[in-house]
Amino acid sequence: MLELRNLTKTYNGRPVLNGLSHQFQAGEFVAIMGESGVGKSTLLNLIAGLDAPDGGQILVDGTPMSALDDEAATRLRRTRMGFIFQAFHVLPHLTLRQNIALPLLLNNTSQGRADDMLAAIGLAGRGDDFPRQLSGGEMQRVAIARALVHRPALVLADEPTGNLDPETADSVLSLLRAEVKANGACAIMVTHSHAAAAKADKTLVLTSLGLTNARNVN
Numbered sequence: 145m146l147e148l149r150n151l152t153k154t155y156n157g158r159p160v161l162n163g164l165s166h167q168f169q170a171g172e173f174v175a176i177m178g179e180s181g182v183g184k185s186t187l188l189n190l191i192a193g194l195d196a197p198d199g200g201q202i203l204v205d206g207t208p209m210s211a212l213d214d215e216a217a218t219r220l221r222r223t224r225m226g227f228i229f230q231a232f233h234v235l236p237h238l239t240l241r242q243n244i245a246l247p248l249l250l251n252n253t254s255q256g257r258a259d260d261m262l263a264a265i266g267l268a269g270r271g272d273d274f275p276r277q278l279s280g281g282e283m284q285r286v287a288i289a290r291a292l293v294h295r296p297a298l299v300l301a302d303e304p305t306g307n308l309d310p311e312t313a314d315s316v317l318s319l320l321r322a323e324v325k326a327n328g329a330c331a332i333m334v335t336h337s338h339a340a341a342a343k344a345d346k347t348l349v350l351t352s353l354g355l356t357n358a359r360n361v362n
């Protein structure tokens with residue numbers, strides 16, 4: 145469902161991605177690991193459309209992202225993608241329910257699932273609270289619920305469990321995994337945590353040579 149074709153990205157004359165190609169399938173939960181600075185977040189940002197590659201193509205369901213105008217690219221991201229990035233903060237002036245329902249609102253669909261997601265992240269009954277009333281870990285769980293509420297076909301997660309205790313991290317990743325499997329979605333998670341990567345179907349390691357299989361877990 146997602147194909148990277150010969151992607152290149154250079155910062156200040158230093159190549160970060162050097163002709164990277166890979167295909168990601170629907171229904172698979174993939175972890176990407178690799179040394180600090182190797183380009184994991186850069187890769188995720190390119191797929192998310194937050195940054196543009198210098199060369200190569202990103203195809204979603206066979207359509208090159210570069211062939212879409214801004215409006216079509218925004219629509220594709222809004223309907224088909226979910227983001228769990230540190231930069232995508234929970235909005236402080238909206239309640240937790242409103243924050244989680246935001247993708248549904250933007251897609252003009254029923255907002256009923258927001259309460260299901262609140263329950264799924266262990267915050268049932270707190271829908272009327274505001275983000276300032278939450279701990280960092282609770283806030284991260286709200287961000288994860290918001291990324292999954294509209295059943296995106298592609299979920300992009302950058303260190304989604306970075307500030308969660310091991311038990312909460314495990315339950316949040318179980319939720320992510322269950323959503324991916326139930327919706328036949330593809331999830332790509334960048335992480336340094338081996339425990340987090342163990343929840344994925346497979347782990348890829350990013351090096352200057354590209355993405356290679358670390359191991360397979362059934």
Ligand SMILES: Nc1ncnc2c1ncn2[C@@H]1O[C@H](COP(=O)(O)OP(=O)(O)OP(=O)(O)O)[C@@H](O)[C@H]1O
Pocket residue numbers: 155156160178179180181182183184185186187
């Ligand atoms: N906007 C930018 N401008 C200049 N250089 C950048 C920019 N973004 C990333 N880089 C550089 O590109 C390289 C890859 O960064 P990136 O954040 O993708 O690595 P990473 O593998 O995610 O690292 P980490 O595991 O430490 O988060 C780094 O050397 C970084 O300094």
